[in-house]
Amino acid sequence: MGKIVDEPRKILVIWPPQVLSYFNAGHHLALYQVTGHLRAVYPGAQVTAIDASVERLTWKDLGSRLFQERYDVIAVMNEFDGIDGLRRLVSYARALNPDAPIVTFGRLSGVNPRFFERFDIDAIVENGDFESGVVAAIEAFRDRAADAAGVHLRRDGSWAAPQRRGDLLPAEDWYLPTPDEIPYGHYDALYFDDANKFCGIPRRRELVVPAARGCPVGCSYCEVPLIYTRKERRLTVERTLQYIEESFAAAPFEYVAFYAPTFTLDKKWMEELCRELTGRGSPYPWKCATTVHHLSEGMIRSMGAAGCVRISVGLETLDPQEGALLPRAKQKSAVDLDRLSAWCKESGIELNCFVIVGLPGTTIEGAERTIEAVQERGGRARPTVYAPWELAGPDLLDHEMAAFNRQLFVPGTHALTDEELARGYDIVFGSQPDVTQVFENIPARAAGPALRPA
Structure with missing residues (x-):
């Protein structure tokens, strides 16, 4: 795990660079709702949202931000077709912003959370609202003894599953x-x-x-x-x-x-x-x-x-x-x-x-x-x-998981x-x-x- 943060001063919420297989603005909305929620929970923090896929950022653009800003926490949004750039993003973050713990949240980790255990990250949001899951992860980064509802945590080189489901926010609290x-x-x-x-x-x-x-x-x-x-x-x-x-x-x-x-x-x-x-x-x-x-x-x-x-x-x-x-x-x-x-x-x-x-x-x-x-x-x-999600296990390789993007027939799962x-x-x-x-x-x-x- 990266450095345990105190009250975070800079938080990055990011969708990694990738070529999108499909676009629905509603699916990307969570990036900004999580960002707004974090600003309310940590009013002294600078919280930045980047949709690198939509904004067409280069890896140089992203590397410069990681190196110059030195974020305290990095929250990475995942999607059914959004893992192509995740491994590279993590490698850039570890090289250029090495002290920042990394948590991932999104629809893909909601159906196959343990797939993300292979990445050099620190927390995986499985269920509950994305906002509450990211906050739970940050609080666990601050207190190594804390549990995190709905979140898998990596500590001392091993992963621990959440003890209870993630929290659900009242609709009036949505940003x-x-x-x-x-x-x-x-x-x-x-x-x-x-x-x-x-x-x-x-x-x-x-x-x-x-x-x-x-x-x-x-x-x-x-x-x-x-x-x-x-x-x-x-x-x-x-x-x-x-x-x-x-x-x-x-x-x-x-x-x-x-x-x-x-x-x-x-x-x-x-x-x-x-x-x-x-x-x-x-x-x-x-x-x-x-x-x-x-x-x-x-x-x-x-x-x-x-x-x-x-x-x-x-x-x-x-x-x-x-x-x-x-x-x-x-x-x-x-x-x-x-x-x-x-x-x-x-x-x-x-x-x-x-x-x-x-x-x-x-x-x-x-x-x-x-x-x-x-x-x-x-x-x-x-x-x-x-997409036969019941067959999407944690041991899939990156390219095998990418085939579950609802545009490709997953090899070995059909008789066509x-x-x-x-x-x-x-x-x-x-x-x-x-x-x-x-x-x-x-x-x-x-x-x-x-x-x-x-």
């Missing part, structure tokens, strides 16, 4: 970043080509609003219950709207992206949100992600009136035999899709359907049929490859023929005919106060 903290200009460029099937809407700038954490649906391939539990926590409608209003007044955002595992889970909350937005004249176009099960005709009508322009749903598959592999709430048919697509069309909402290619027990042909059904109904399909593999990859990487035009429904705004430059 909501200000627009100038986030490199939104870079986000615009990443979303520009909609054929990549990233989650953002091209040609318009989104404000990400972290509305909820936790989900009771219980999909086996989802990390949310493992990290945040199956109990949902949610911002109040009042704070949600206040954040949107303040952010739109401060910078030239053009639509809102609500970031929540199942956005329409709480019906009363949705009714209040739609009522408040409609009462204000529906000034903010917005999008969200949820399940088919948690939508109704009346709710969609209210959402459309309140400014909703896109609903994304975890459709996954339409094949009845395949659907049995999914949680009951996800087992939907073509009839359900017919209803949902009709409701969305009537309300002027684009329907975006997540489809899983390679789900156990399914076929490539089934995935092709599901996507065709979505497109025939005027929807947009976003395919990803199934070469022809089926080629068809599967054509679904994900081939021509995408159903690119969005929904930006035409979102008014463009004149440039306002400057955001972080691209």
Whole structure:
């Protein structure tokens, strides 16, 4: 372990340099929420957030910062596709900022924490909120006798698993970043080509609003219950709207992206949100992600009136035999899709359907049929490859772990023929005919106060 810190004076929160396989601004939001939380917990500290992948930093840029700033603690965010630069980042930190303990947090350590024991780091956040996990690690760095809820600690050359789950923060304690903290200009460029099937809407700038954490649906391939539990926590409608209003007044955002595992889970909350937005004249176009099960005709009508322009749903598959592999709430048919697509069309909402290619027990042909059904109904399909997390053990090599990025079929975990593999990859990487035009429904705004430059 690096030097045990007293009250930290300088903390670095960083996403390592890498070529991203996928971009979703909501997934990167935790970097800035952790940063803001640390500033509140350690008010005398200088806490810096760097998304080196998005900001296109070179290793020289990063090395210079590590050497000149000499951070007291380094918190590294990990992701499903975010380990490529981790080993190199750690080597730079150990050479240029050697006294700083290193803790990693993120979605990948939430499903495979012991994989990170091979790296020369000092703590691994497994579960609980990322903010509380990083704080627990820092306090353990300060007191070698302290336990750290939800955090694996390395002491005297060996690793100790946490004795209890990580802490969950009340929603009122979540930090909501200000627009100038986030490199939104870079986000615009990443979303520009909609054929990549990233989650953002091209040609318009989104404000990400972290509305909820936790989900009771219980999909086996989802990390949310493992990290945040199956109990949902949610911002109040009042704070949600206040954040949107303040952010739109401060910078030239053009639509809102609500970031929540199942956005329409709480019906009363949705009714209040739609009522408040409609009462204000529906000034903010917005999008969200949820399940088919948690939508109704009346709710969609209210959402459309309140400014909703896109609903994304975890459709996954339409094949009845395949659907049995999914949680009951996800087992939907073509009839359900017919209803949902009709409701969305009537309300002027684009329907975006997540489809899983390679789900156990399914076929490539089934995935092709599901996507065709979505497109025939005027929807947009976003395919990803199934990642069998139950097979992602701690002994995987870096390149083996990198294959679980939801874009590649993991070698040795499927029985697909070469022809089926080629068809599967054509679904994900081939021509995408159903690119969005929904930006035409979102008014463009004149440039306002400057955001972080691209």
